[in-house]
Amino acid sequence: MTTAVSAAIDAVRAGMGDLLEPEENRFGEAWFRASPENVRIVMERLKSEFGFDLFLDIGGVDGLDRGRSNADRFDVVYSARPAESSERIHVRVTLGADDPAVDSVSHVWAGANWCEREVFDQFGVRFIGHPNLKRILNHKDFVGHPLRRDYDIKKQQWLSEPDDLMDEMEKERAASAGEEPNECLLINLGPSHPATHGCLRILVDLDGETIRRSVSEIGYLHRGFEKSVEQGTYTHVIPYTDRLNYCSSVLNNVAYCRTVEHMLGIEITPRNQAIRVILSELARIMDHMVCLGACLVDLGALTNFWFLFNEREKIYEVIEALCGARLTHNYIRIGGLAHDLHDDFESGVRGLLRSIPAALADVYGLVGRNRIFLDRVVGVGVISAERAVSYGFTGPCLRASGVANDLRKDEPYYGYDEYDWDVVVGQNGDTHDRLMVRFEEMNQSLRIVEQALNRMPDGPVNVDDKRVSFPPKEDVYGNIEGLMNHFKLVMHGIVPPEGESYVGTEAANGELGFHIVSDGTAKPYRIKVRPPCFMLFSAFGELIRGGMIQDAIAVLGSLNIIAGELDR
Amino acid sequence: MSVETVVPFVMVLIAALLPLSLLPVMIWAERKVSAFIQDRTGPNRAEILGIRLGGVIHAIADVVKLMSKEEMTPARVNRFYFVLGPFLALFVPLVSFAIIPLADSLNLGGTVIPLRAVTLNVGILFVLAVTSFHVYAVVFGAWASNNSFTLLGGLRSAAQMISYELGLGLSVVGTVMVAQSLDLGRIVEHQGGTLLGFLPAWNLFLQPLGFLIFLVCIFAETNRNPFDLTEGESEIVGYHLEYSSMKFAMFFMGEYIAIIGASAVTATLFFGGYQVPYLDTDFLRAHSTGVLRVMLVSMGAICFVLALLYRRYHRRLTALYHDRRRNEARMLGGMMLLMGLAAVVALLFVSPLPEAGGQVVVAAVQMTTLLVKILVVSFFFIWIRWTLPRFRYDQLMGLGWKVLIPLALLNIFLTGALLVFSGRT
Numbered sequence: 003m004t005t006a007v008s009a010a011i012d013a014v015r016a017g018m019g020d021l022l023e024p025e026e027n028r029f030g031e032a033w034f035r036a037s038p039e040n041v042r043i044v045m046e047r048l049k050s051e052f053g054f055d056l057f058l059d060i061g062g063v064d065g066l067d068r069g070r071s072n073a074d075r076f077d078v079v080y081s082a083r084p085a086e087s088s089e090r091i092h093v094r095v096t097l098g099a100d101d102p103a104v105d106s107v108s109h110v111w112a113g114a115n116w117c118e119r120e121v122f123d124q125f126g127v128r129f130i131g132h133p134n135l136k137r138i139l140n141h142k143d144f145v146g147h148p149l150r151r152d153y154d155i156k157k158q159q160w161l162s163e164p165d166d167l168m169d170e171m172e173k174e175r176a177a178s179a180g181e182e183p184n185e186c187l188l189i190n191l192g193p194s195h196p197a198t199h200g201c202l203r204i205l206v207d208l209d210g211e212t213i214r215r216s217v218s219e220i221g222y223l224h225r226g227f228e229k230s231v232e233q234g235t236y237t238h239v240i241p242y243t244d245r246l247n248y249c250s251s252v253l254n255n256v257a258y259c260r261t262v263e264h265m266l267g268i269e270i271t272p273r274n275q276a277i278r279v280i281l282s283e284l285a286r287i288m289d290h291m292v293c294l295g296a297c298l299v300d301l302g303a304l305t306n307f308w309f310l311f312n313e314r315e316k317i318y319e320v321i322e323a324l325c326g327a328r329l330t331h332n333y334i335r336i337g338g339l340a341h342d343l344h345d346d347f348e349s350g351v352r353g354l355l356r357s358i359p360a361a362l363a364d365v366y367g368l369v370g371r372n373r374i375f376l377d378r379v380v381g382v383g384v385i386s387a388e389r390a391v392s393y394g395f396t397g398p399c400l401r402a403s404g405v406a407n408d409l410r411k412d413e414p415y416y417g418y419d420e421y422d423w424d425v426v427v428g429q430n431g432d433t434h435d436r437l438m439v440r441f442e443e444m445n446q447s448l449r450i451v452e453q454a455l456n457r458m459p460d461g462p463v464n465v466d467d468k469r470v471s472f473p474p475k476e477d478v479y480g481n482i483e484g485l486m487n488h489f490k491l492v493m494h495g496i497v498p499p500e501g502e503s504y505v506g507t508e509a510a511n512g513e514l515g516f517h518i519v520s521d522g523t524a525k526p527y528r529i530k531v532r533p534p535c536f537m538l539f540s541a542f543g544e545l546i547r548g549g550m551i552q553d554a555i556a557v558l559g560s561l562n563i564i565a566g567e568l569d570r
Numbered sequence: 571m572s573v574e575t576v577v578p579f580v581m582v583l584i585a586a587l588l589p590l591s592l593l594p595v596m597i598w599a600e601r602k603v604s605a606f607i608q609d610r611t612g613p614n615r616a617e618i619l620g621i622r623l624g625g626v627i628h629a630i631a632d633v634v635k636l637m638s639k640e641e642m643t644p645a646r647v648n649r650f651y652f653v654l655g656p657f658l659a660l661f662v663p664l665v666s667f668a669i670i671p672l673a674d675s676l677n678l679g680g681t682v683i684p685l686r687a688v689t690l691n692v693g694i695l696f697v698l699a700v701t702s703f704h705v706y707a708v709v710f711g712a713w714a715s716n717n718s719f720t721l722l723g724g725l726r727s728a729a730q731m732i733s734y735e736l737g738l739g740l741s742v743v744g745t746v747m748v749a750q751s752l753d754l755g756r757i758v759e760h761q762g763g764t765l766l767g768f769l770p771a772w773n774l775f776l777q778p779l780g781f782l783i784f785l786v787c788i789f790a791e792t793n794r795n796p797f798d799l800t801e802g803e804s805e806i807v808g809y810h811l812e813y814s815s816m817k818f819a820m821f822f823m824g825e826y827i828a829i830i831g832a833s834a835v836t837a838t839l840f841f842g843g844y845q846v847p848y849l850d851t852d853f854l855r856a857h858s859t860g861v862l863r864v865m866l867v868s869m870g871a872i873c874f875v876l877a878l879l880y881r882r883y884h885r886r887l888t889a890l891y892h893d894r895r896r897n898e899a900r901m902l903g904g905m906m907l908l909m910g911l912a913a914v915v916a917l918l919f920v921s922p923l924p925e926a927g928g929q930v931v932v933a934a935v936q937m938t939t940l941l942v943k944i945l946v947v948s949f950f951f952i953w954i955r956w957t958l959p960r961f962r963y964d965q966l967m968g969l970g971w972k973v974l975i976p977l978a979l980l981n982i983f984l985t986g987a988l989l990v991f992s993g994r995t
Binding site for chain 1: 604608609610718719722726795796798803804805806807956957958959960961962963965
């Protein structure tokens, strides 16, 4: 679990005491408060002096229903950490209800650009000096800011005019005026283009086949996840998380439940840990298989798709036998699991351990030294380590740029440090490295699964904690405490203590963070997801500039943009 | 009517109908081979009275589907070229088949009757000219569709085909130099006999470099993976994006006929055409009765084996299901049995053949040989498609201009030098 006792945080406490006021955080995280006029200088110094170069997230919280007045209604929370460690810092800025505005920090971290747009879109907070402050997830003609507590969710809006994106494109064109003499051809890649799996739109300006500039539009799959989860209890959130990165839904379950467990101070049982590790790593393998398979199809190598998806199908069969669902598993519970493993689970996973390496070897044999493949991906879509952390890259895409950062190693949870495995690191940050890092990560995940399976402890899967777990049935029927406990859990649900917490988990695409604000009731006051894809896709324009259309397709495939998580 | 007038007529028919009748086979092979490569079953559902032929019936289902689909013509297209495109795409590859010698010329009492639809002494040039015409089909269709994606496809196609035409043309020059003729008939005749006593004297062995260049270029000419940038469905969705129904199908039929045509040209130029390895025409003609007997015996044997297999299949189906699927085993098994019996009966009545009859038998054997070679090369086309990724546009151009053309020139130089030093000129 995160602790505030760390060198970088202490340095901030000592060095920026005048600008940052430490906040009490009952979960042991490093939260600070800054005044709005200091945001720019604080962030610049945090990055340059204290090494918080990896941008994590900017999230908003509307305090209307938790006793905030008009003068301090909105919180904007900035999160960052050093690239090679997990010492996160969270800085809160409080703004008034009347035209909330704060300085933009998009010049400090490239990733802040889109995150500020999101806060603007959802809360109506203006960011002064932002290069392109417009809506990002909601439609351009949308009225109101949906994540404000007083937004009427039953109000329906009829939005029919698509955004032609020319306002952004004209800006881009003006920025590079005079670079090339040729007239460019505008082409929309997406939203329904064979290579934009999910639903994305990229407007590209083509000079021949060369992409001079591009503008992306997202939000086609925006379904108000963060608003929906404010309506139910903490347990109700779990099935929603399945739909974030639907290629590896167990990982989303785990990331969410870890955060709530952290807030409740619950340590899950060893057996539960091992099961979660096995399922997480299988989910990671599936996610990487989807990424590699789809990317190779887009490169024209169709057969690999079946080689990988046949194995993915076998994993799905094992998971289907476990929880009855194939895509949205909804298997993890706060403090436990929906139920224990079934008897054939172990033999099923052993079968996977035998068959997956063979399939990976087949695919590697087809593409690993294939000259056409290498020509297509080596040196394409290169991003330096410095730019990658500035954009907030995490996971395989960051490791491909040569940053050995993996939360499973940096802040080991579920006993990841007890397993024998390696962090896979690339060198050049190009498409090839991004794909090959994923390739090798599958092998490492298999190692973890095998070890976890070998040392699977016996015992209960649910914690013995009255706040989250149902009491045994004999207690429910036999004594009043058990009955009351059962009643409270069913009728009210799980109630974390009041406060704010951010926990990051190493999901298949990178750090999947949940920033949960609890007001001490059974309903989450606010849940902000830090989706790794969002930061990855915000760098897309930079990655494909100057390349060809086919490079853009290859880069898109290697980033593994999952629209469910991107748009929420 | 004399033989001299009937034979060319028959040859034109064969040249037109052979690729068309191979078309469903190619579509079937594409699906089944890809399924085999990808650990899948492939199509096996469409049936007529229980007859599925391992998925061939799907071709009929496709035709019905495509014919009955709504024909959409987008607004603001150039209708003339929009319609002309698919027609050219289907027509042009068919024409190239006319020049392929299907078997050695008949020689009836001094009258030589060539067994091909069109006899040209500049056959190779005709092939190259017709192949390059294919680019018009794509460019017309792509440009007339009035769509940015198809326009990109058309541009890619124009650049790609013109670039690879150069390599293609240069790569066959070596073959022409070896055979000392532009006539495809002469080139095939030259490939009879053996090299060093054990290799068939195919241009494949005489011109290995030329063959490789030719193969790469012919892949690019037919827009097949790894050179299917024109279609590039994951990038620009393809030059035929705006086409629907039969017009769309015509592009696809054209593509497959182009593959068959390209296979035929490859087989003719480099795999000895109609030449049966180790058995030249004179030998076959001298032993025509024996050849006929061998053919009948092998045909009978194959039919009996198939009949036996169908019988077992029928038993298995009877044990498992009681439905129309058994019809297939019953009917085809019966047919095989009848054909096998017919072969046996014919074998009993074979008497020494007259001169003309013998030549016709040999021609049939040679046509079959050519067909087998065409199918093998076509299989190679399919195999490659499901194995390799796609090139990038600039890499494709680089390969064409910077690698293939210099290599082709080198090949011409080497061939010429060898011919001069070995005193063949």
